[in-house]
Amino acid sequence: MELTNRPRRLRTDGVRSLVSETELRASDLIAPVFVDATTDERVEIESMPGHERVPVAESVARAREVAETGVEAVMVFGVPASKDAEGSRVWADDGVVQRAVERITDATDLYVVTDVCMCEYTDHGHCGVLEEGAREDPELTVDNDATLESLRRVAVSHAEAGADMVAPSGMMDGVVGAVREALDAAGYEHVPVMSYAAKYESAFYGPFRDATDGAPAFGDRRHYQMDPANAREAVREVRLDVEQGADVLMIKPALPYLDVVAAVRREFDHPVAAYNVSGEYAMLHAAAEKGWLDLEAVARESLLSIKRAGADLILTYFAEDVAAGL
Numbered sequence: 335m336e337l338t339n340r341p342r343r344l345r346t347d348g349v350r351s352l353v354s355e356t357e358l359r360a361s362d363l364i365a366p367v368f369v370d371a372t373t374d375e376r377v378e379i380e381s382m383p384g385h386e387r388v389p390v391a392e393s394v395a396r397a398r399e400v401a402e403t404g405v406e407a408v409m410v411f412g413v414p415a416s417k418d419a420e421g422s423r424v425w426a427d428d429g430v431v432q433r434a435v436e437r438i439t440d441a442t443d444l445y446v447v448t449d450v451c452m453c454e455y456t457d458h459g460h461c462g463v464l465e466e467g468a469r470e471d472p473e474l475t476v477d478n479d480a481t482l483e484s485l486r487r488v489a490v491s492h493a494e495a496g497a498d499m500v501a502p503s504g505m506m507d508g509v510v511g512a513v514r515e516a517l518d519a520a521g522y523e524h525v526p527v528m529s530y531a532a533k534y535e536s537a538f539y540g541p542f543r544d545a546t547d548g549a550p551a552f553g554d555r556r557h558y559q560m561d562p563a564n565a566r567e568a569v570r571e572v573r574l575d576v577e578q579g580a581d582v583l584m585i586k587p588a589l590p591y592l593d594v595v596a597a598v599r600r601e602f603d604h605p606v607a608a609y610n611v612s613g614e615y616a617m618l619h620a621a622a623e624k625g626w627l628d629l630e631a632v633a634r635e636s637l638l639s640i641k642r643a644g645a646d647l648i649l650t651y652f653a654e655d656v657a658a659g660l
Contacts, residue, residue: 356642358634360404360657364447364607364649367400367408367438369393371415371430381541382612383619385651387413393434394441403657407445409501409649410434414455420463421455425487432495439496447528448492450485450502450513461504461558475557478506485509486516493522501528501584505558511578526581528607532568532594533586535559538613568594569601576602582647587611589636592643599644608640610650630659 344353370377370387377387388396393410400408412430414423423429431448439446453461458469462481481504489500500517502509510529517525535556560567568591572583583602585595586609595608618636622629633652640648650656 356638358638358641358656358660360660361406362641362646362648363405363637363653363657364407364409364647365400365405365653366411366649366651367393367396367434368411368413369396369430369434370413372413379541381616382651383616383623384655390430390433390437394437397438397442397444400654401442401444403654404660405653405657407447408438409447409449410438410497411449412454417455417457419457421452421484424452424455425484425491427491427494429491432491435492435495435497439498445498446496447499447501448497450488450492450500451504452481452484452488453504462506476504476506478508478558481506482508482512486512489513489527490516490520490522493517493520493525497525499526499528499582501530503530503533503584503586505530505533505560507574508578510575510580514579527579528582528584529572529575529580530586530609531572531575531580531583532591532598533559533584534562534591536562536587536590536611536613538587538590538611541612541616562590565594565597569597572598572602576604580604582607584609584649585645587614588640588645588648588650589614592639595640595643595645605646606644607647607649608643608645610637610640610648610652612651615651630655634659 368387369390373389376392379385397408410431414430416423435446435448438444451461453459458464460476462476463484465477485502492500502513510527513527582605583598584607585591585598588608588610599606618629618632621627634656637648637656
């Protein structure tokens with residue numbers, strides 16, 4: 335049999351890179367930075383090898399470490415010195431994120447995104463103000479509209495501190511519109527909103543909750559985060575955020591939801607981001623420690639798959655390691 339179609343012709347070293355369809359660049363990546371108001375020294379995050387919580391005084395040094403690898407953007411997460419039922423430290427002028435953002439934006443050229451959520455700041459670990467009786471009744475959780483009022487304050491406080499972009503992540507109905515309205519009213523029309531437009535109630539968040547002490551003290555987040563069984567609902571969620579003024583659309587997690595990333599890419603012309611979450615990072619590290627996988631290779635392949643599915647931006651704990659090798 336004579337073969338006329340031989341795809342292997344384009345897999346040789348000379349031409350392989352010329353016909354490569356997907357490119358991964360350091361500028362595609364956002365690196366998470368954890369800032370901890372409860373410590374004066376760096377604290378290793380055991381479930382996320384290679385990552386630390388740093389004190390506010392070390393936030394600039396940590397940001398510069400990221401920049402040295404070629405990564406151009408960071409997302410700042412905070413661990414407050416104290417917590418209460420309302421999460422009031424999340425919008426404080428002297429809050430941990432506010433102080434860190436002021437320092438990082440003054441001292442570096444990094445693009446700084448902030449996480450606009452309350453779970454790290456509430457003593458109950460949920461992403462907002464609780465409905466009355468929620469601690470005792472599993473059918474009750476977060477008061478959506480009361481939480482919107484808090485998130486307005488958070489977004490403005492981050493913008494005042496110098497954040498280049500804010501990212502509301504709690505999956506409250508109407509949050510993008512509320513944050514956009516608050517930013518505009520405060521004179522921050524130029525600050526874009528990265529919406530966690532489709533955020534699932536996922537089992538892959540465990541190490542992050544260790545990193546930020548943000549696990550729920552009771553119950554779970556099924557009443558406000560999305561059902562992992564649903565894909566069509568994600569498109570509806572994203573459309574609502576687009577209508578409310580979202581500038582960037584985030585899907586979280588990334589790898590178990592590549593179908594959702596691809597669907598959002600097809601349906602909308604906005605920039606699409608995906609969060610390669612802590613559990614995805616930790617499981618590859620665990621397999622590599624066993625000698626079962628080549629960590630550098632699988633990390634890069636994972637990020638390529640996310641880009642191939644349609645993501646323009648990737649928030650990932652692999653950002654620095656992968657960027658350094660690009």
